[in-house]
Amino acid sequence: MQALPSLSLWNRWWQTVCAKMPFSDWLLVGTLLALGGSWNVIRADGGSERNCSAIPPYLPSTVVNTTLRLQALREAMSSVNVSAYIIPGTDAHLSEYIAPRDARMAFMTGFTGSAGTAVVTLNKAVLWTDSRYWVQAERQMDCNWELEKDVSISSIADWLIREVSDTDNIGFDPFLFSIQTYESYSYNLVPAKLMLKSIPDNLVDRVWTDRPLIPPDNLIRLPDRVVERTWQKKVEHIRIQMTDNPYKPTAVLLSALDETAWLFNLRGNDIPYNPFFYSYTLLTLNEIWLFVHKDRVTEDLKLYLNSTCFPLAHCVQLLEYEQVRVMLKDYMTTSGVKVWIGTEYTNYALYELITPEEKLLTSAYSPVLTTKAVKDETEQRILRDAHVRDAVAVIQLLMWLEKVVPEGKETEMTAAYYVNECRSKQKDSRGPSFETISASGPNAALAHYSPSNATSRKLTVDEMYLVDSGGQYLDGTTDITRTVHWGIPTDMQKDAFTRVLMGNIEISRTIFPSGTKGVNMEMLGRRALWEVGLNYGHGTGHGVGNYFGVHDWPVGFQGNNIPFREGMFTSIEPGYYKENDFGIRIEDVVVIVPAHTKYGHNYLTFETVSLVPYDRKLIDTSLMSPQQLQWLDNYYLTIRELMGAELDRQGLTEEKTWMLKHTVPFQSATASAAVSSLSLTLTALATALLHILL
């Protein structure tokens, strides 16, 4: 696993979520961030913040000296005649995770947080980042850099308008701009007569002499046993959608890394936690061009891809990754072409070659992303299987913690290590699917927390503990969160936990028409919390893939996700976070399956494929409806059945005993039983009375 500092799951997800969520959700996040901030953790790191007003300026040991690299960048800027240069934090595929070689903002500023934008002019250098990172930025940046706190593009543009003269050029790398990012800058800068200048040859790369290389690893093809649709079938399927489209596109351009990986059933190792490789695809009705680093394609793979074949329609022509713009430009000169792109993941460097309109067909997502969203039968089966094995690892973690935490020697770090080890022993394991969030007490209330040596808390029976972790397996990607308490929880903790669980259950058990959007039902995950004035400031769930990104968009509960259909997988993960106290999240992965209803058809519901019991101690069944308790008991029956067999198969008897103990049905033990027994008592009394009287 290649670790980037601070490149945790939550960072990246929040960044994506924030970039795409409607304004009202932004506010929610803002509120939580304002409450939850990460300052304490970072302060606990031992260092302190820079003081640029001191004489001489005080710089902690954590800052990076950026003087020379800034000087070099400014020379590069002058050579291409720009007065300002914008450095975003993303990569050319608008990826959620980026590789170290794409961490240009971090290289230039010293700041390693996952969200931010840097701007360099000929005499100033400024970083914009949100409140989660203000302290971290003050500790990592030297006094060449100013920190700005309003991260909206309009605020960056306003700053540029003040700093840069009229008619000057603002440079940017179009590969690192989404279409929407470009349009936002343009909307704000054009009225002020500032010109955006697209510079496809990145200026930071020119001065970054020790920029990390692309990993040398070859690409791999998925084994046949995990594949139902060959790449040829997938290509055919996409071409049918092109032919059926009334706008008659002649080509589909794939820009996101998971699009190409999915289409060809290939995987790589270029991005931490994500089995992707740098690539683009241009698929036309007659030809297929795959842009990759060709030296990483083995002879076997070339054979697999029919890279020398005839007719061309069924042959993958390999071109160098860097050739994508040249090839696309060339294709656009052909008469009568129309290129179909997904606007959410196509970078501006490609987009600017495809306009004007008559050559462009846009949808939010490419047909590859919408087709990928629905798993075929094999993908469904193996992804369920992966979750069974994954649950073994999580059960092992929870059982172990229950035993060892009272001894007082374990920490967030050792727990994270333990669960990663457990997963690594499961069949087809390919490492964690993101950096494990192992968080005790107040750390669990931080939005983007993963433990480090500096922050790791000892686990105790006095604090709640949240573990959000997942694995990559050759057959599937997993993601599960459990929150537990090894001592005596407070009433508020039980209240909040039970309401989070009720939220998870209310979504899970809902029956809905095929085509319903997740965003229009995710409030079911919040409703029990809302009743008592609680809420959470993040999304409610995201798609998961088969040995893919742990956030397999565009499936999920966000506003920009596509409608739910049978065969999609998504996480459901409501939570609640109490500042400086505790954090709760209950996350399961579910598959969308048909629901059989009295009058209708084409109705769907969710079936939970994560198979780990919840902490009974935290559940207040008196708050729950009979339907919710029934759902919970049914779920536990499923766990007993599937995990019982798997734990037997793996010869894990202690784990099986633990699992059975934690999945005892609730209903026979509570209300309905109590009512029945009261009735029985009274009836017995009455019967006795009658006997006496008669």
Added chain:
Amino acid sequence: MQALPSLSLWNRWWQTVCAKMPFSDWLLVGTLLALGGSWNVIRADGGSERNCSAIPPYLPSTVVNTTLRLQALREAMSSVNVSAYIIPGTDAHLSEYIAPRDARMAFMTGFTGSAGTAVVTLNKAVLWTDSRYWVQAERQMDCNWELEKDVSISSIADWLIREVSDTDNIGFDPFLFSIQTYESYSYNLVPAKLMLKSIPDNLVDRVWTDRPLIPPDNLIRLPDRVVERTWQKKVEHIRIQMTDNPYKPTAVLLSALDETAWLFNLRGNDIPYNPFFYSYTLLTLNEIWLFVHKDRVTEDLKLYLNSTCFPLAHCVQLLEYEQVRVMLKDYMTTSGVKVWIGTEYTNYALYELITPEEKLLTSAYSPVLTTKAVKDETEQRILRDAHVRDAVAVIQLLMWLEKVVPEGKETEMTAAYYVNECRSKQKDSRGPSFETISASGPNAALAHYSPSNATSRKLTVDEMYLVDSGGQYLDGTTDITRTVHWGIPTDMQKDAFTRVLMGNIEISRTIFPSGTKGVNMEMLGRRALWEVGLNYGHGTGHGVGNYFGVHDWPVGFQGNNIPFREGMFTSIEPGYYKENDFGIRIEDVVVIVPAHTKYGHNYLTFETVSLVPYDRKLIDTSLMSPQQLQWLDNYYLTIRELMGAELDRQGLTEEKTWMLKHTVPFQSATASAAVSSLSLTLTALATALLHILL
């Protein structure tokens, strides 16, 4: 009340909804329409359809001869050098209801349905309308007209591309195009090299010699007793929003009729059911221009508007309605101006004068519409009051029907007449707020039904009956739907009715954070139906105003509605429709009020202000949760309290008795009571036993 044929509430609402709803909702509507179609009703009208292939063509008496007017239009088209002319069905304010003088599509085609687009070329004439209207169109159009059935703009554009030569001009009246409509046509036509030609002088009007006049009625100002914010205060409030806006607009342009009516506390009589008048407003930081037909502004009103005053900032300068483009063009020549428009309601005729970008600031809705959405304390109080009086009329209708229906003499028409009469007797009545939907049996399953002599069914104890009606009052606008059965409902009817009611209650009782969007919680209105595979194909609710349009957008549960805030009013109206059998809808108006929660603040909930009981016979309490029953009993307590007092005040003792009978609490009468009584019995027995034994 000016009645336009077929201009029913549902027509218009559906048209608006369809134009604005996301694609997935469209599908829902499509399904319902396909199931529910209106053919039977129209066929029952006695006439039959045209047959243009017969020799000679057969034309029923219901068609309009359009030969001469088409000839005249084509001459007009030639004179302005266009090969095709697009005739939409809307008006210059993109109104939901239009005045007879704006029914240009109906004049040209003969077709009076509310949804459609006509296109005339030099040798063809075609109407596009959706499945609800295909039969009606075949009955009303002569053989000059073809009917096309795919109503998407892309299909109209495809037809134009086939019919019209390259580089020819397609004419349109920019006043009748929304910005989005223009952009859709442009997107489709430009690649085919067809040019759209904006012709602000409407060509149909040139040939429509007997076009209805603007009503001569003067505008009226609202009496002080219903006004809290004077127009001066409202102007000040909007100007503050302009100053606070970071984009620094210098003007706000108001295009929708309710915007100007609201801003100046004025009302008119130009549109059926809607107390609006033709108008635009251009509000700058220093001046106010009101565009109206000046001869309808009395001297008193001129005084009220300070129309001759100094300083200009607080003086409403009156300009003729038709001068809006001239004035706006003039304003745009001023340096440094920036005009703020709401894109949803600004027509293209004004929009095209404001571009380019540096002079334009857009939001979906103008600051007037978003400010209007939250009612002030006076508006809230008087709108609640109007609902109390309105409930008297609906209670009178339901009580009367209960008595007279078994006698077999009443019809949908007489019932509609009766409720209108009842309303007209209430204080401050200003007529119905839309054409009453009074529908028995299968008619209630039709999406856009209002009774006519031809379709009106007799009311019987064997059919369910749905009445959706509302009133205009000087202090408020109402809208309520009740569904009843005077005989013995089937199990399916009770099941469906109860689930619709459960949907209404689940939304009504929900607690949510301020700023939640209606579209993200409206599934609560559907969930109980979804559980058994039922659904409805329309929206779940819309804002209501104070003596305003009955659909007071942008408040409501649609995707393009703004987030809910305290002080907004909306309808909640889930339903269920069984083709050829029955229709159920339960609609109440609610106000958004603060909710007091255990841990949080800034949480809201709904309080129902419609005060008419539901039909108890149709409620299966065994399906409902304890919380739902509790809500229902609380609601009935409110009805008893508020309506008891009002019916006393109006001396309506029979109505009061009826109301009390229909609002007996459910919970003491059903489950909890039954359980209690069983316990009591058993306890008594046990006690007796003990007595005997001791």
